[in-house]
Amino acid sequence: MLVAEDDEMQAELIRRSLLTEGHSATVVHDGAAAIEAARKLRPDLVVLDLMLPVIDGFGVCRVLRGEDDIPVLMLTARSTEDDVLLGLELGADDYMTKPYSPRELMARIRTVLRRSGRTTEDRQEDTVVRAAGLSVDAVRHEVRCDGVPVDCTPAEFEILHAMTAEPERVFSRRQLLQYTRGLDRASTERAVDVHIMNLRKKIEADPRRPVRLLTVFGVGYKLRGGRA
Numbered sequence: 001m002l003v004a005e006d007d008e009m010q011a012e013l014i015r016r017s018l019l020t021e022g023h024s025a026t027v028v029h030d031g032a033a034a035i036e037a038a039r040k041l042r043p044d045l046v047v048l049d050l051m052l053p054v055i056d057g058f059g060v061c062r063v064l065r066g067e068d069d070i071p072v073l074m075l076t077a078r079s080t081e082d083d084v085l086l087g088l089e090l091g092a093d094d095y096m097t098k099p100y101s102p103r104e105l106m107a108r109i110r111t112v113l114r115r116s117g118r119t120t121e122d123r124q125e126d127t128v129v130r131a132a133g134l135s136v137d138a139v140r141h142e143v144r145c146d147g148v149p150v151d152c153t154p155a156e157f158e159i160l161h162a163m164t165a166e167p168e169r170v171f172s173r174r175q176l177l178q179y180t181r182g183l184d185r186a187s188t189e190r191a192v193d194v195h196i197m198n199l200r201k202k203i204e205a206d207p208r209r210p211v212r213l214l215t216v217f218g219v220g221y222k223l224r225g226g227r228a
Contacts, residue, residue: 001025001109002043004034004060005075006052013178014047017102018109020165021127021138031055035063038070045113047105050076050087058090065091071116073108075100102158102179106138131167132212132225134203136160145203152202155180156195160203163213163223172220196221 001023005011011027018025026041028034031052038046038060046064050057061072074087077098087095093112096105127138135144138161143150152160158179163171173189180195196215200207214224 002034002037002041002046003027004029004031004037004046004052004057005049006030007049009175009178010049013102014105016162016165017106020129020161021106021109029053031057031060034060038064039067042068043070045071045073045109045116047109048072048074048092050074058086061087061090061092069116071112073112075105101154103138103141103154103161110139129161129165131164132223134160134164134212134223136164150202152199153195155191156199156202159192159195160199163221167223167225170216170219170222176220192221 001018003011003014003018003025005014005027006029008029011029015025015027023044026037026043028037029052032054034046034048034052035055037043046060048057048060052060055063057074057076061074064070064072071093072091073094073096074092075096075098076087093116094108096108129136129138133146135142136157137143141157143152143157143160159176162176162179163169173192176192176195177189180192196213197207200210200213203212204210212224214222216222
């Protein structure tokens with residue numbers, strides 16, 4: 001996969017989500033680099049931000065469509081009808097406006113890949129991540145703790161999915177907040193604390209003395225335990 005996004009935090013969020021889904025991912029931050037990488041790598045799909053420097057997303061899409069049939073999913077904060085129609089007329093396979101949730105983006109990517117014939121159903125079997133007694137299934141949107149189903153809100157699911165994919169990594173509140181964008185537009189970094197508190201009630205034997213979902217004081221949170 002190729003991710004062309006000038007916002008480094010958004011690009012990293014997309015990259016990690018793709019890795020969790022079992023894809024490889026290359027990231028570039030401007031349109032010229034996107035064209036060069038697409039020519040060199042011939043990726044299965046390009047996640048293409050519209051507002052790229054050097055050459056914008058429309059220009060990149062125009063070049064790619066003149067040379068290849070690589071599927072393109074456009075991302076942008078611009079949502080006017082003219083922008084959407086232009087993107088589709090240039091050959092974009094799908095079009096998402098910001099903010100969006102990583103789960104919705106991955107679902108759209110799976111749909112585009114399926115339509116283009118560049119994926120198989122077998123790949124969907126690799127979308128369960130496991131760590132610390134938890135299993136998180138991105139396709140079925142299911143969470144289990146020690147084999148017992150856990151009901152999570154969409155924001156809780158995105159946070160737990162990210163942390164289970166990278167156990168022992170310390171996430172800042174700001175980083176975790178990025179995983180909930182599009183699910184709750186009024187969300188703040190303090191809201192992440194509430195999500196963590198609620199998750200502890202669901203996955204910890206004693207939420208007041210957590211052994212899985214730990215606070216790293218002055219930094220953020222981490223999930224203790226290796227990948228299963």
